[in-house]
Amino acid sequence: xxxxxxxxxxxxxxxxxxxxxxxxxxxxxxxxxxxxxxxxxxxxxxxxxxxxxxxxxxxxxxxxxxxxxxxxxxxxxxxxxxxxxxxxxxxxxxxxxxxxxxxxxxxxxxxxxxxxxxxxxxxxxxxxxxxxxxxxxxxxxxxxxxxxxxxxxxxxxxxxxxxxxxxxxxxxxxxxxxxxxxxxxxxxxxxxxxxxxxxxxxxxxxxxxxxxxxxxxxxxxxxxxxxxxxxxxxxxxxxxxxxxxxxxxxxxxxxxxxxxxxxxxxxxxxxxxxxxxxxxxxxxxxxxxxxxxxxxxxxxxxxx
Numbered sequence: 001x002x003x004x005x006x007x008x009x010x011x012x013x014x015x016x017x018x019x020x021x022x023x024x025x026x027x028x029x030x031x032x033x034x035x036x037x038x039x040x041x042x043x044x045x046x047x048x049x050x051x052x053x054x055x056x057x058x059x060x061x062x063x064x065x066x067x068x069x070x071x072x073x074x075x076x077x078x079x080x081x082x083x084x085x086x087x088x089x090x091x092x093x094x095x096x097x098x099x100x101x102x103x104x105x106x107x108x109x110x111x112x113x114x115x116x117x118x119x120x121x122x123x124x125x126x127x128x129x130x131x132x133x134x135x136x137x138x139x140x141x142x143x144x145x146x147x148x149x150x151x152x153x154x155x156x157x158x159x160x161x162x163x164x165x166x167x168x169x170x171x172x173x174x175x176x177x178x179x180x181x182x183x184x185x186x187x188x189x190x191x192x193x194x195x196x197x198x199x200x201x202x203x204x205x206x207x208x209x210x211x212x213x214x215x216x217x218x219x220x221x222x223x224x225x226x227x228x229x230x231x232x233x234x235x236x237x238x239x240x241x242x243x244x245x246x247x248x249x250x251x252x253x254x255x256x257x258x259x260x261x262x263x264x265x266x267x268x269x270x271x272x273x274x275x276x277x278x279x280x281x282x283x284x285x286x287x288x289x290x291x292x293x294x295x296x297x298x299x300x301x302x303x304x
Contacts, residue, residue: 004200049121055281059274067275071241072257076268083240084257087156088283089255090244092225094160095167100217102164103171110172112201116149131169139230147234157247159234166230167220174216178209211295218291222284228255254280 070080114120142162152158163194182205208215231253244251254276261273 006286014078027229034258055274055277058186058296059276062271062275063278067272068279072239075266076266076272079261079269079272081254081272081279083243084252084254084276085279086243087251088225088253088280090156090247090251091159091163091231092221094157094247095163095224096217096221098160099164099168099171103168103220104175106168106214107172107175107179108138108201108206111176112197112205127169127172131173134229135166135227136229138162138235141165142230143233153248154234154250155248156244156251158229159251159253160247162230162234163224163227166227168225170220170223171217172198174219175209175213178212178216179205181212182244214291214294218287222287225253225283225287226255228253228259 065078068085069082070078071083072081073079110120110124139162142158142165146152146158146161147154152161186204186208187200190204191197197202240250240252242249258273258276258280261269261276
């Protein structure tokens with residue numbers, strides 16, 4: 001005897017076939033997008049590998065101890081990057097000293113203490129917009145304000161203040177995102193045992209947010225050390241036979257020096273420009289390695 005509802009009806013079979021066709025189309029689309037994304041990654045990494053190989057091939061023969069400890073020269077075999085290296089260290093160091101506490105403090109105030117009203121919203125929107133302003137605009141602003149209006153001249157402190165304007169929005173936004181990532185339950189637990197808001201921020205929020213904050217800080221300082229447009233406006237010196245001793249001294253930086261070498265007609269200057277790029281890359285990798293170490297250290301501590 002056949003019971004009602006048993007077996008498969010033509011309508012059910014049609015639905016099953018339609019579902020299988022739809023599933024098949026989805027698998028095809030997924031495979032196409034997977035191939036496109038994988039191809040994009042391979043293309044990007046391949047292009048980067050080609051550039052690195054070309055730079056290493058041209059620059060390693062010129063990368064010697066004398067290259068690091070010698071001042072620039074009109075002759076490629078006698079030229080070095082000492083003045084630009086020390087100038088970059090001065091500018092990035094002062095930029096970090098000024099921008100890190102100022103940016104982190106601003107982010108803490110906006111996220112933890114400021115009232116959520118239209119004024120805060122306007123400030124937040126402007127900070128986000130400033131993070132996307134072209135770097136040459138900050139160079140013009142630094143030239144007009146720090147060099148001319150305040151009369152500092154084309155010196156290290158003027159360059160550091162200009163780079164602070166450039167990276168400060170990035171520091172603020174990155175710190176805010178790291179603070180937002182801390183669960184509210186941690187804050188509520190601190191308030192529940194009688195801690196003040198500042199105590200909660202100092203002992204709970206900041207330690208948990210440090211890994212994210214460090215990542216943003218290193219990205220900001222990495223951008224500062226590789227920027228050339230603002231420094232062209234502030235420094236514009238490519239032939240220095242001295243290193244800065246104080247924040248009030250003249251200076252040059254590695255991107256400007258590398259650009260000047262590339263612009264020279266002699267072929268040998270291409271080699272020392274590649275060597276300068278290698279030195280710049282080593283500095284960037286060292287900074288990023290330090291940030292990764294600090295981030296992992298605090299993540300392990302948070303896990304414990």
